[in-house]
Amino acid sequence: MxxxxxxxxxxxxxxxxxxxxxxxxxxxxxxxxxxxxxxxxxxxxxxxxxxxxQDDLHTTTNVVTIPELNAKCTQPFVPAVPSEGKPAQAECRTSDFTLAELKSLQGKTDDVNPMATTPEAYINAGPRPLARGxxxxxxxxxxxxxxxxxxxxxxxxxxxxxxxxxxxxxxxxxxxxxxxxxxxxxxxxxxxxxxxxxxxxxxxxxxxxxxxxxxxxxxxxxxxxxxxxxxxxxxxxxxxxxxxxxxxxxxxxxxxxxxxxxxxxxxxxxxxxxxxxxxxxxxxxxxxxxxxxxxxxxxxxxxxxxxxxxxxxxxxxxxxxxxxxxxxxxxxxxxxxxxxxxxxxxxxxxxxxx
Incomplete structure (x- = not known):
């Protein structure tokens, strides 16, 4: 082209x-x-x-699956409670991390499973394996x-x-x-x-x-x-x-x-x-x-x-x-x-x- x-x-x-x-x-x-x-x-x-x-790392990276970095998030990952209809919670900002910490993350498709009970299930919301970037x-x-x-x-x-x-x-x-x-x-x-x-x-x-x-x-x-x-x-x-x-x-x-x-x-x-x-x-x-x-x-x-x-x-x-x-x-x-x-x-x- x-x-x-x-x-x-x-x-x-x-x-x-x-x-x-x-x-x-x-x-x-x-x-x-x-x-x-x-x-x-x-x-x-x-x-x-x-x-x-500034506040999309929890949906666009694997940050919530890394315990030491998830703990630094503005809102660390909290599992969903499906039986009560409570969705998972997370909010991770670029300003929560140094550049070196952010560079250790992998990019992913901007999507999450709001009813996930584990960090891995939260970031793997789609039908296909995640592409990483x-x-x-x-x-x-x-x-x-x-x-x-x-x-x-x-x-x-x-x-x-x-x-x-x-x-x-x-x-x-x-x-x-x-x-x-x-x-x-x-x-x-x-x-x-x-x-x-x-x-x-x-x-x-x-x-x-x-x-x-x-x-x-x-x-x-x-x-x-x-x-x-x-x-x-x-x-x-x-x-x-x-x-x-x-x-x-x-x-x-x-x-x-x-x-x-x-x-x-x-x-x-x-x-x-x-x-x-x-x-x-x-x-x-x-x-x-x-x-x-x-x-x-x-x-x-x-x-x-x-x-x-x-x-x-x-x-x-x-x-x-x-x-x-x-x-x-x-x-x-x-x-x-x-x-x-x-x-x-x-x-x-x-x-x-x-």
């Missing part, structure tokens, strides 16, 4: 490989993703790591993705711990540290697309690391209202210096009176205001035969088979005009990009927005 920046590996390629692991990132690159995402959070010793959330620090992910020849879409995850962490590690320190690691690894700003759900983070990067902030994407899944989808609201974002927004599929797509998939009011006004658009996430809702679930809610009446995945991607590309699509299985979006001329290192709309 050709290198396609239009195709973005969401957490790597987690439809089959444990998310945010060496194996998942490598698979995404081999499927032709031109950009791969690392969700960035921090450890107890304030090292940055790739995890989708190698966890990465943020710096290790940078080095890996550089070696794979792809770009970077780091998302600064909103911490679940109170900030400042331990009284002196502020949100600004966290945001600054993420960008500093790209600079330290010699990554040019045009190869990085920082993301955050917090507008304050985007504005901080614009002020403190403008060459990176210019490419930052504001993640947005707020429920649409006449106000927040208006051209005025979009123009205000643009005036603040925001150049891109990344939204779920349903927020960018709508149906017209004939039942055809068309750009939403939100998407039309964002484009009119000069904002670049990114979409997330295809390949994350299972079979589309029943309408596609949460990600496809605004176009569910037009979705009835898995082939409609390409109808959605095509609408996002041709009608909405997105510059990139996040996918849990990047091969699908890469295939589309190859077929429609959106692939190849000579076409770089994602990294070069003026």
């Amino acid at each position: 050709h290198w396609a920046e239009f195709s973005i590996g969401h957490r790597g390629a987690p439809l089959r490989f444990p998310e945010h692991t060496l194996e998942s990132y490598t698979a995404a690159a081999r499927m032709g993703a031109g950009i791969v995402e690392c969700d960035v959070t921090f450890t107890k010793d304030r090292e940055l790591v790739c995890r989708h959330a 190698t966890l990465l620090s943020h710096r290790e992910s940078i080095r890996l993705l550089k070696a794979l020849g792809v770009g970077f879409a780091p998302e600064l995850k909103t911490p679940v711990v109170a900030m400042p962490y331990e009284g002196d590690y502020t949100q600004e320190d966290f945001a600054r540290q993420m960008i500093a690691e790209y600079r330290a690894e010699g990554v040019p700003p045009e190869a990085v697309w920082p993301q955050s759900f917090r507008l304050a983070d985007i504005l901080f990067w614009l002020d403190q690391a403008n060459e990176f902030g210019q490419r930052a994407a504001l993640l947005d899944m707020d429920k649409p209202t006449p106000l927040n989808t208006s051209l005025i609201a979009m123009a205000k974002l643009k005036a603040l210096g925001v150049n891109a927004v990344a939204a779920p599929l349903w927020k960018l797509l709508a149906l017209d009176d004939q039942g055809h998939i068309v750009p939403s009011r939100y998407a039309r006004n964002a484009r009119m205001a000069g904002l670049a658009l990114l979409a997330w996430t295809v390949e994350r809702s299972g079979s589309l035969a029943g309408g596609g679930g949460w990600y496809y809610q605004s176009v569910a009446q037009a979705i009835n088979n898995d082939g409609d995945m390409f109808a959605v991607i095509d609408a996002l590309a041709r009608e909405v005009g997105v510059v990139g699509i996040f996918s849990d299985w990047p091969a699908t979006t890469t295939f589309y990009a190859n077929c429609t001329g959106r692939a190849g290192p000579s076409r770089r709309p994602f990294l070069n927005i003026e």
Whole structure:
């Protein structure tokens, strides 16, 4: 497959490989993703790591099966009591562990058996043996993705711990540290697309690391209202210096009176205001035969088979005009990009927005 920046590996390629692991990132690159995402959070010793959330280690790793580490969890594993209908309990955060401790864990599919009575049964929720993956620090992910020849879409995850962490590690320190690691690894700003759900983070990067902030994407899944989808609201974002927004599929797509998939009011006004658009996430809702679930809610009446995945991607590309699509299985979006001329290192709309 050709290198396609239009195709973005969401957490790597987690439809089959444990998310945010060496194996998942490598698979995404081999499927032709031109950009791969690392969700960035921090450890107890304030090292940055790739995890989708600060508090998901109990569902995405084998931590609860290691007694000495399980004991350090915010909520160590407690077995279910099936006879009383009580589910198992556990909550393990990256901030519960040092980087060295976290690196001793194995990544796994994000799933648990809530009625398990043993740690092993808790993490082995699916019908197949667990695929295991190698966890990465943020710096290790940078080095890996550089070696794979792809770009970077780091998302600064909103911490679940109170900030400042331990009284002196502020949100600004966290945001600054993420960008500093790209600079330290010699990554040019045009190869990085920082993301955050917090507008304050985007504005901080614009002020403190403008060459990176210019490419930052504001993640947005707020429920649409006449106000927040208006051209005025979009123009205000643009005036603040925001150049891109990344939204779920349903927020960018709508149906017209004939039942055809068309750009939403939100998407039309964002484009009119000069904002670049990114979409997330295809390949994350299972079979589309029943309408596609949460990600496809605004176009569910037009979705009835898995082939409609390409109808959605095509609408996002041709009608909405997105510059990139996040996918849990990047091969699908890469295939589309190859077929429609959106692939190849000579076409770089994602990294070069003026």
